[in-house]
Amino acid sequence: MDLTFSETETAFRDELRGWLAENPPPPEPSEGGEDASYAWRRDWQRTLYDAGWAAPGWPVEYGGRGASLTESAIYFEEIGRARVPLPANVLGLLLGGPTLMVWGTDEQKDRFLAPILSAEEIWCQGFSEPDAGSDLAALKTRAVKDGDGWVVTGQKVWTSGAQHSKWCMLVARTDGEAAKHKGLTYFLMDMEQEAVQVRPLRQITGEAEFNELFIEEARIPDEHVVGGVGNGWKVALTTLMNERAGLGFALQVRLRQLLDDLFAAAAQRGLLEDPLVADRLADLHIRTEAIRLLAWKGLTDTERYGQPGPEGSLVKWQWSDTNQKLTQLAADIVGPEALTAGTHWSYELLRARGNSIEGGTTEVLKNIVAERVLGLPRLKAVA
């Protein structure tokens, strides 16, 4: 990939940069807790939407700008550069929408895409279960055919943003007899029904970003099956690849920001001259640059195959590793502040622990890179 921007790409960047400078979001509310912060991010998405900047990479027919892959990457770089938050409906914009564009019927695209873009309807991802995380195909939530729809019963866990969501990308077992990966179906489940109970799970950071979902005979009509009955595994893979590649790009930008903050914190304390600190900062700088270039290279793969490839796993693995190293160095540099609840660095240090689990654990990503990127033989379990 040639990283020199064309005239059109430069014009795109300048237009966005100018717009962001003139339309910054108000400061994040300091009171009102998580709900107030969430409402602030939702309002920010609406502002982006009104100006046509909620998802420039979406095709024009679905309300985007039809931006090229390079322009979409510029979008994330500029959002990061301006230090404004990602839109609230990030799972809908980066995972759900793109999955529907590949697998959805025309009716589904008409019904669901516009409210994702405007943040009118928030989406969450109901994949993981208490006994099915890395081994997603082991999931037990059942969907049973009933008239012109399905009745779903089961439990999901770690469902981020479920408390704000209208729709859940839900993978459930529709055929108990078929082979593990074949008996699954991908549904869009309406969260606003009595049969779906959302219970928050509080994390080490103190916030409850994710939830348990208890589903007791929830109803899903036939027209909310995505990609056909029994095809859930393939549809879910599209969502997961978009998660690793799309979010990966946004996250590498965030990593750069955090590293800049850390350089500033080290400079403030006169630590840039300390050879041990300088060595660790240099290592983080090199890693961050490598991740940035890997993310850009991922765009070439998306261009070639039409969808993100398994290489996105490499970006996600390297990002989580580097973010954990970065926040650990931050704790060494800023000292007790990093261990004081409510401070910037304590939040980053604690939140980073989940990075090597969310969106695929590091061990699983290494397996994917070994087998599907490097073409190494599959490891056979020893009996």
Ligand SMILES: Cc1cc2nc3c(=O)[nH]c(=O)nc-3n(C[C@H](O)[C@H](O)[C@H](O)COP(=O)(O)OP(=O)(O)OC[C@H]3O[C@@H](n4cnc5c(N)ncnc54)[C@H](O)[C@@H]3O)c2cc1C
């Ligand atoms: C902050 C956060 C947000 C999340 N948000 C969501 C969400 O919105 N929706 C959702 O569906 N899920 C979400 N998850 C869940 C996440 O996808 C799972 O936690 C993850 O896939 C791991 O599954 P598990 O927790 O069941 O661990 P397990 O799969 O039980 O893994 C346990 C350990 O075994 C290792 N392991 C497992 N299989 C292998 C293997 N084949 N080879 C080598 N090692 C292996 C793992 O690496 C790990 O160390 C979130 C998780 C976090 C931390």
